[in-house]
Every structure is written in structure tokens, then in C-alpha cells.
Amino acid sequence: MDMVRIAAGQINPIIGDFEGNCRKMEEAAKKAREAGCRLVVFPELSVSGYPPRDLLERRSFIKDNLNAVERLMENIQGIAVLLGYVERNGEPGENNLYNAALLFEDGRVLHKVRKRLLPTYDVFDERRYFEPGSESKPVMWNGVRLGITICEDMWNDKEVFESRKYRVDPVADLCDQGVELLINISASPFNTGKPAFRESLIASVARRHKVPVFYVNQVGGNDSLLFDGASLGFYSDGTLAVRAESFVEDLLVFEPKETSPQRIADVPACVEEEVYRALVMGTRDYVTKCGFKKVVIGLSGGIDSALTAAVAADALGAENVSTVFMPSEYTSSDNDEDTKGLAENLGCHFDVVPIAPMFDAFLGASDIFCREEHGITEQNIQARVRGTLLMALSNKTGALVLTTGNKSELAVGYCTLYGDMNGGLAVISDVPKTLVWDISRFINRNGEVIPQRIIDKVPSAELRPDQSDQDELPAYEVLDAILHAYVEQVKAPAEIVAMGYDAEVVADVVRRVEINEYKRQQAAPGLRVTAKAFGYGRRYPIAKRIA
């Protein structure tokens, strides 16, 4: 292989924004050329953004995507381009599309690659849309024998995965034919620990096949899915050569034959930082890609809404975050001060709207509601009055409501549908409560952002006198451990009991998870930060019997 300098255009596309995505690619190509690169590589489906979901069923969408490729082939000169796009399948097959990659240079198509391993699990539905490619062929470009794969194609290495999901290994197929540089274009969503695992996987691929690897990932949030970027280059001995920034757009230059140090951007130092940065990016992208600028958040004085506000202020600027405190007779006196302190620390607008007049009006609406003793009905009314107020503020100001529930409470239904669940985006709905605390402490590492009292106080819904979460739920360390085993690891209750948890507690948690499926199916989209989030990656029936 001759000396070659190539670049990753780690872009943050908007789904279906062909004009905007093309502009980003043209700019990146220009910069790459100016940096002396001979090839610029873009992520999987970079032309349309990933995942386009059922937009792929629209013929006009496919046509727009092909037109965009033509435009890029015309506009980008003087540098070769490898990009991801949707190819029409002319052959008879189950699906009439391919998830494809195209290599072109100066208006001439040099090579096409079709994704062979189509993930169809969790949040992925690729078999719904695409026909798998049937072969892998290296391509000679500029004196270099390239092996090109698309995302999942690289995730079937027999030495990395104990049991492989697929029967074929496109990377091995390519390397068997002789390859001097492997390139993988990806849209690989983030979850905790994934960036590190990905690096070890790619290092192993490079080492095993004795070939440098260039890995180009999408960055940005598209609804629930967060892409961390962190594109990578590895030398043929498996050592890391280059790494792009995480959670932001970047242009990463890689020289596979170079041995002197190249740019290796830092990755987040701990899980708290990793998730925090993912949430900030995901919030910013959801809000702005939906065409909003401002958000409004109800602050309770508790940790969940505090973390949500801190994330939003970082994502959008404090001037674009309105907070409102909606106390009731059950609100403890600390919370007035704590919410105000938080808003001051963040620099956000802060309002107070007591809910008593509306709550009283509801209690008077029917004699089946009870002014004296507040059961579930009256507790829910309070949450729904607050939810309605937030939506009214949203309607008046054009600010998107961010909802503040965490994963633990969403799992067991410890939340009010049409109440505190109201909002366009559930910022921390995939963050377990124990991690909510950890991230809040991380935010405060260099000085108090979230008032310490908010972090220290005993969690309470404050919907009846002297309420505490832990009177109604197991301790959060126990709850989160059981939920992790049941929801993420898909363990059976008996297996969780065998891990050392109380059988009755496990049964109660499992029962709550199952009977509250109806709430989650009406929940706002949430930012996915674990390997198994509620939302469209977890598809359970509502009407069912659970053993």
C-alpha cells in the first residue's frame, strides 16, 4: 500500500434533510481535501440520516436520496468519497432496497457495497426494509486494496463474540481475498460501555487480520437514538492511531501507514460523564431538529427534575430554559428554596404557580372525589394539574415541555400518565435512579450546580402527607439491580431470586413492570443510554398473562 491520507466526515445529519446533509458532506469534503486527504468517508446512510424508519417505504424518499447522491457526485471533485445511501434493488428479493455504500471520485462510480448483516433486534428493523447483500469484494482504489463494510457487517467476529449471531463474516470474507485497509461506515447508537467495547472489537479485527481499520460513525441524536461519533483508526497491529471527538461533529484525518502520533481525542472519563454528554447532545438535537428553541421544565425540588434542568441548560443555553415550581399543600418547605436555588445556579427563568386553586376545583367537581383523604385519584389529579399547566405554558410560549421521570419509576409505573409524564421528550427516562444521583454528583464535581440538599433529600412524590418513595418501592439500589436483571438482561424472576434478592420483592417488581406496560406505550420518546431502553426497542403486549 502506498502512503495515503484519508478523512472521516463525522456528521450529524437530520433524517430526510437531503439538502442540509449534502451541504454538510460537501463542506467536510472541502476541508478534507484542504487537509491533503485523497478520500473522505461518511457514515452509514449519511445521505438520509439514520434511521429513516418507514420513510424508506416512500418512493419519493428513495428518489430524493438518489438525487442527493447525484448532486454530491457532481459537486465534490478532487477527492474520492465513500458514503452511505439507499440503493434500489433491481433483483427479485424480499425487499426492494439495499442499505448500501458508494465509492466515487470525480463523478465516476468506483464501487458499490451492500450491507449483508441486517440487524433486526432491539431498536433495529433493517429486515423490514432491506435485502441483505450477498457478497463482499475488495476494490482497488488509488493503489490500495480496500475492504468496505457497513456497520453490523463488522460485528460478527468469531474471536470477539462467543456465539455469533450470523452465519457469515463479511470482514473475514474480504480479508480472505486480501485487503490493505478495512473501512467500516456506521451508525452505531450509543449506550453505556459501548464506545469502549467497540474499540476493543475493532482493535481485535485489525490485529487478527493484520490490517489497518478505519471506522466512521454517525454523530448526533435522532429521536431516542444517540450516536456518539468517536470515529476511529487502528494500525494493522491493533493499536489505536486516531480517534474523533465524542458527541460532536468532527473531521478526523487518518494515515494508516504513519507511525508517528496522530490525533486521539479524549473520551469521557467515566460512565457519569459519558451518559451526561449523551443526554446533553440528545436533548439539543431533539429540540432543535424538531424546530424548537426553548424548553419548559417543572421543578419539584427533587433530583430528577434538577438533573433534567441541568442537562437542558447545558444543551440549549440557560436563556432557553424556563422552569416552573408548582407547589401544593404537600410540598415540603425546602423545595421552594431548592428549586429557586437551582434555577439561579443554572441561570434559568423561574416561575412559581401554586396548584391549590385547580386542585380544589377538581375536588369539588364530583362528590366521589375526596377533600379529606387523598388516595390515588387525588394524587393523580395533582400531577395532572401540573402537567396541564406545563402544556399551557408550552402552548403560550412555544417552548417544548421536557418530562423528568427516570427509568426506575417508568419501569414500575411510579409516575402519572397525562401528569408528570407529559412532555415532548423524556430526557432521563432511560437513566436508573441510582445513576441519576451519580450523574448529579458528577455535575457538581467542580462546585455546586444542583443544590446539595436536592441530592441528599429522601425522594418523595409529595402527593400525600409524609410520602416517601421507599415506603412504596424497594430501596433504589435493590430496585435498580432487579430491573437491570429483568429488563436489560431479560432474566426470569427465578434467576433474579437466585442472585440473592427476596422472592416477594422480585415478584412485586416484575408484576409492576408488566402491568404498567400501558403507561410506557403512551410515554414521550426517551433518550436511550442503556443497552435496553423502554420505547421502540422493547415491544411487549399490554393485554397478556405473566407467569
Added chain:
Amino acid sequence: MDMVRIAAGQINPIIGDFEGNCRKMEEAAKKAREAGCRLVVFPELSVSGYPPRDLLERRSFIKDNLNAVERLMENIQGIAVLLGYVERNGEPGENNLYNAALLFEDGRVLHKVRKRLLPTYDVFDERRYFEPGSESKPVMWNGVRLGITICEDMWNDKEVFESRKYRVDPVADLCDQGVELLINISASPFNTGKPAFRESLIASVARRHKVPVFYVNQVGGNDSLLFDGASLGFYSDGTLAVRAESFVEDLLVFEPKETSPQRIADVPACVEEEVYRALVMGTRDYVTKCGFKKVVIGLSGGIDSALTAAVAADALGAENVSTVFMPSEYTSSDNDEDTKGLAENLGCHFDVVPIAPMFDAFLGASDIFCREEHGITEQNIQARVRGTLLMALSNKTGALVLTTGNKSELAVGYCTLYGDMNGGLAVISDVPKTLVWDISRFINRNGEVIPQRIIDKVPSAELRPDQSDQDELPAYEVLDAILHAYVEQVKAPAEIVAMGYDAEVVADVVRRVEINEYKRQQAAPGLRVTAKAFGYGRRYPIAKRIA
């Protein structure tokens, strides 16, 4: 082929209720034996119910399903059984399960069949879970050469489908090997026109291959999906021999060699009856399978809530349906009388709860709300007060809230999230407004159930003075036609304009559909009665650009 008498056990399973489903199958087998049958056939995945969705990812669920099969093999004697179950895949494959059929008799396994064509489109996710079977083999049973297929396996006939979805045709494969009777076990969801199309498909298969066909379908509602049953037997010349009842459980006896008349149950006589019966079944099953007995419905005086109440009363008995009328200052005086008249006609409990006190309390909560002129904010507050009242009544009485929005308004977002969209089930959310009227007239065919004035009045949200739907939306005949083309037929705006619709109107409707995706993703599950419902069969991004 010798004379043989066989039966379809057209059962209504509950997902995951292995005990209950086994009991149903044992009872059906007993009845079939008593009717002189030598074989009883149950639907696809009859042991677990279809669709189990991600419950299939739980090892304990698969084990329970296998235990259920063992129990049935032990308990059912003196008659052969063909059932649907989940088989573990011991071979290396992408997925470790098969969607399978098992033929057994007196405790002995005679034959196994694995589904080859795995639908992965619309509401179907079978590639997410299953490995396709690789071959089709006939089996000799009781002197008859049987060809057994599972649901989609029969839906690839080259003479019926202009362009076939799959490369293989399991039915043709079997018939090429010589088959005396084809049996297909299905869980084929209903949509308008589907039962008639299905009959023409099966008739064609019988005729083309000159072989009798026995088609056994699941019946009942599982969340959004409605299965109409209507199991069928065709003679080898393609004439209909037997048909089971639609929308209820049935045991259907079929003698493939008989030529004298057998039982052919009626099917619904028109689309209105077809959809009405589907809605009644779907409402009953969702409510009862979720463990509820009663429902509560907000009546506005409009046609949507009237139809919903009529369906509910038929599904659950009028004594289990509570209705509540929640007037405001904008409610026209007719509606008091009309809602009361409807409740009387149906025999439902009827309450009146005026919303003024709550509405006024909200308007006073912040000086950004306006007492005088009511914009979107104030309109939404009214809807949300009503939604909160309904949920409070639900909490107090244990009745499930049924929400009443139709497909046309859900499509364009002419509804209030956390307001009139509140509820556990959206009964008519897949029924276009024009069909809502047609079904209401159908209900009144033998006398007034829904007061005529409700059918005749001009539709209005009644959230501000002199409001009318048609001031804010195109005429419903136009709107529904455009929506049918855009949502169900997935046509591009230009194609719809070419059909003769105004370009501006088309653009406006399309824009509304797209910007309101966020509302639909938080909507209650709705009963699917068209070929493309909103819900999990239609998966669109929220943050996107639309050309």
C-alpha cells in the same frame, strides 16, 4: 385419500396464558372428537397466542410454551392435533426460534413444520424473532398425504400476487411433492376487505393445485390487532365447503371429500358491519384481557364519542359502561339532550360534570392565560380538564377510559394530547371520519340507537365560540381521500395532486400528518381495522425534514 373428518379449533387465546389456552384447546379437542373428527387443528402459535412480541426473548416464556405442548400431548388422546408453537432452534442461525407447527396423536409426534415466509412489515416483526424454515415436506397421516403450512407461507401464490414478495412458494413446493389435503394454520389480522381477499386467495390455491384446503385462523383481539377467525375449508375445485363464524370462537368441522352441503357461516354483509363487529370484539377483548370489566367514556354530543359508546355497550353490556358529559360555555345546548338521549338509548349510566370551575381556576393560575380570547392554549386546557376528570373517574371506579378520537383527526393532529386523547384504548382511532358516519347509520338501521341529530350535526370541537371542524380542516370526504392516499397507499404529494386534489390542500394535510407524529407516538393503542393503522405498524421518525 380416504374419507376423513377434521375440525378447526378457532380459539381466542390470551398472550402468555398457557394454562387458559391449553384448557381451550383441550375442550375444543374433546368436542371435535365427539363430533367424529380424527384431527383437530389450531391456529398459528395457538399455545402462546399471537403475537407474543418481545415475550419471545424470554427463555422462561419459551419453556412455558414447550411445557404447554407437553401437557397437551399428554391430555389429548383419541384425536390427532395440529397446533402452533414456538420451537427452539438447535441449528446455528440468526435467531434461535422457529414459528412452528406440530402434528401429534396419542402422545406421539408425527410431524414438525417450520414457517418459511416470515412477515416483517407493517405490524409484523417475525424476522426479529424467528429463523425461517428451509424446506416443506408432506406427511402421511391416517392414509392422507397432508401438506402443512403456516400463515404467510400461503401468501406467495404466483397467480394471485402480481409481484411476489418472497422467492419461494411453500405451497407449490408441497404440491409438487404430491399432497391430498393442504392445511394452513394462521393468525391473520383483520382489516377491511381482508376476509374476502383471503377467501379468493385460498380458493385460487385449491383450484390451481387441485387439492382441498383447510384454513384455520385465530380469533379475538390482542391489543391493536383484531383476528376475525372465519376459518375455511375449500374443495379441490376451489369451491367453498365450510366457513366458521367471524369474530367469535368456533369449532368448524370439515370433510374434504364430502360433496353434500356443509356449514357455511355468514360473513358481515357490508364494510360497516365488518368494522363494527371488529370494534366490538376488539373492545371486549382489550378490556377483559387487561382485567377490567367496566369502562368510562366522555360524551361530547358528537358522533365519535357516540359511536364509541355504542360499541362499548355492545361489547361489555350497557351496565358496564359509564358515560359523562362535561359541558363548557361553548357547548351547544343540543348536546345536553343528545348525550342524555344516547345514554338512555344504550342504557348506560350518565353523569354531567361541567368544567367551568376547573377551567376558570386554570385561567387564573397565570396572567399569561387569557380569560377573554381563547386561543390554542385555552382550548387545550378545556380538553385537558376533561381528560383529567375522566382519569379521576377511572381511578375512583376502576373503569378503563375509552378514548374517542377517529383516524382523520389523529392523522392531522386535530386532537389534544393529554386531553381528549386520554384513555387506555382508542376504539375508533383507525376509523376515518366518513366511515364513522357510515357505521353510525348502520347501527341505526333497525331503529334509532344514536340520536339522529348527533349524526346530522356539523362536527365541532366546541373549544371556542362558533367553532366548526370544516373551518380548520378540509371537508372530511376530501381529507379522508387524501389521507387514504398518503397514509395507506403511501403516495407522494405530487401523485395525490395528480388524482385531482388541490395542491395547497394536499401540502397542508401532509404537513399536518408529519408534524403531528409526536402526538401519535403518545396515543393510546387503537384497534386496527384498515391495512395501515397508526401505531406500531407505522414507524416514522419525529425529528425529520419532509420535502
